[in-house]
Amino acid sequence: MNRREFLAALAAGAMSAGVSPAQQLGGMATRGIKPQPRGKPSGLPFHAKFTDVAAKAGLTAPVIYGPPDRMDYILESMGCGVAFLDYDNDGWLDIFLLSGTRREGPVAGATNRLYKNNRDGTFTDVTAKAGLVRQGWAFGVTVGDYNNDGFDDIFVSAWPQNYLYRNNGNGTFTDVTEAAGLIHPGNRWGTGCTWVDYDRDGRLDLFVAHYVVFDFDKIPITGKDPACNYKGVPVNCGPRGLTPERPALYHNNGDGTFTDVTAHSRVGSAQPTYGLTAVAADLDGDGWQEIYMACDSTPSLLFKNSGDGTFDEVGLESGLAVNEDGREQAGMGIAIGDFDTDGQLDVLKTHFAEDTAALYHNTGHLEFEDVTLRAGLGVEPRYVSWGDGIVDLDNDGLPDIFWVTGSTFPEVERVHHEFPHKGPRILFRNLGGGKFEELLDGAGPAINEIHASRGVAFGDFDNDGDIDILIMNINEPPSLLRNDSKGGGHWLKVKLVGTHSNRSAIGAVVTVTYAGRKQAQAVMAASSYLSVSDRRLHFGLGAAAIADVEIMWPSGARETLKGLHSDQLITVKEGAGVVSQERIGQ
């Protein structure tokens, strides 16, 4: 909206509805975008079918997050992440679910939960046994082996204090937050968090985004401040009008402790924003990881790694900060993937309702082009959108796009039915040539089921050779979307073990060449919305039975593997090549 349009809208809306458009926008950035027309359906079959098997798998405990029927404070509306991880190194994905609580008091059974994979499609709740029972306001999670002992550790961002669990290697964890030096002064709202070896010393450092300065006693409850409304309906206040925050960067000292290097690294020099999801990946291929932070209603930040322990914030220059008209969007989730299989890591960022997600094509040299409309994603601006992924769901060799939805203002749908509290899952199948087609049906029953969802993790929990999806639903049990892919497309999974690099190989970029395509993927410690996906990279190969693999390790080393057979999981150890090949999914 340009200035003249704003002037007109303000005047016209105020007279006609008694509510100004400025008020109608609530505290979120949105553009009032209408859906682009849908093209003629391709009619092509989609071979992935999703069924929610959470209940059957034993994931029955609801994720408590604020009151069951309303969201009085923004803290209660933002929800939390989920994680696929293999905490016991048995080769099967386990699940870690974050949780909130209620302001009125503790809720029986509300806790973060760890579920062990029983390898038969079911999970066992091992939270208590693992020492992870904890109730509070958890938001983000990042998983990585920060002490390089061979077991994945867990960091949780939270309000008012984050916490770090060290994996003891025997199925239990120890809260080492204080010993690690990660207690921060005062109350802060940690959101996005990611392990990142920004200085390439082989040890995982830690980046934490913060959302707003929050205090239950200082922010008006829904209905108390008339300025806090959406479409004329009183809603929770924020983020606009609340004090934005700066992120923090902690350097891993290698002795179990961390040092706050926010100022020295210049991460703290960026403008305060409403920071949410943070991802770390080498976006320009120079061997040093950038950090990209989705920001709500403020420009998103891209920290370019200078390679000397410092970062420059180059969001605007890169094209990743704002939309093509220069306006900030309500950035929620971030996916990193190579949608056009040109060997470069592209970016997908989700936003608020009445705005499209943004698909950014990486044109090299840390320059990105917004190709959202060109790619066909403009048809779907209806929902508030959260956790997302660029993942090949049907193994046809073309990464698809998936995200979940759900409103932050449950009160609004009672007046405006077009802004539902619960929304469906959004799936765009990749048609090739940079084009996508939204699948409103044809991808299984779970896609159209409605929930108020937030975090999403992607991974092959049943080791059957396709990508399943784990979803956080507010005040409901999670969803576990089992993918039953029948198309016969080949695939290859790549698991990396660092030696000179951090053991988790977080920061590596793997490029697989198959059937004339070249697809890049990054090993990440967090993405989607405040969530963690399977660190084993999954490449759909379509009809190709053979693929070449190139690895750029976080240490800077490169490794090439030729003529690998499809339909297997290969484990590559830095400097030692392929150390195991497993024919899973047969």
Added chain:
Amino acid sequence: MMRLFAASILLALAALAAQAQQPGAQAQQQAGGAQQQPGVAAHIGKGSQLIHDQMYEAAAKEFEQALALEPNNAQAHFEYGVCLLALGRNDDARPQFEQVEKLKGPSRYVTYYLGRLDLLANDYPSAIKRLSAVAANPPIPDTAFYLGAAYVSSGDTEKGITWLEKAAKLMPTDYRVHYRLARAYSTAGRQQDATHEYALYNQYLSQHKSTETEARACSEALRTQSADAARAACQHMYDPNDPERLTLLGQLYGEAGAFQQALDPLNRAVQLDPGSYEAWHDLGLTYFRLERYADARGPLLKAAAMRPEAYGTVVMLGATLYMLGDDAAALPVLEHAHQLNPGDEQTAAILDKLKAEQPKK
């Protein structure tokens, strides 16, 4: 009766906003047919009003009805196309503009909109061809902006920069232009120029946001306090050199019923930007609401000349003339208003009365 009529007009006008000038307003006259059936005019008038109120779905229905009555009405096709473009129904908008070309021959406005549709469809060569054709005498000030964007998207960064630089001269306070120009400079490796443009982008975006914030504060103050008490909050918006801010301030005062306070910013706005329909309309509306009909006449005549299809302006002008006792001048204006909105029973009644009185004189 006169007072009754005036009161009813006042009530009717209370529902009308100070109107924004639509991009296609002037084009309507270019593209419009000479003679229209009354029903067609009514649908077009109502549709235009709905476009202005950003109720595009409802507006589209009006134009569809107009076209059902008169399939070859170029103005209806044009307005319908604009409406569909606003709805994002780009594929449906295109044939509407193409139909206008068929009916009326080449039009700079149609070429402009087809160029924009080409740009949205990523058909950069066609967008460049069309927008270049009208760029020397642009129908809309942002033509250079879209042409620059088309060149940049096509990969011709240098030409893109040339046109974006022109756009920056035409729309120096539009942050979108400076952002695109900065990005183009950056792509071209002109980092110093890019830095300069990013600074301008930040400056104008910041100003835009300030206006938004101040307008919210003013609106809220006017909603909760007396006009005098709210003045402190609202006067932050009084920039004696910015007609858009002044107009907005006048609109906010007017919307709150503080017509006396609205006069100063609106009078200043029309001095600074005498081509602004909305400023003239708002000034006329304000005088009208203050019952200063002699003062309202001039601004409303100017506004009605700029947008003869704007029912709210036309009917208010007719009412003003009638209140001034200038029945001869009021009659054709009210007839035109009635044609634009045949459903207005009060206008119809007073028209009957005026017509009945004419032979006696």
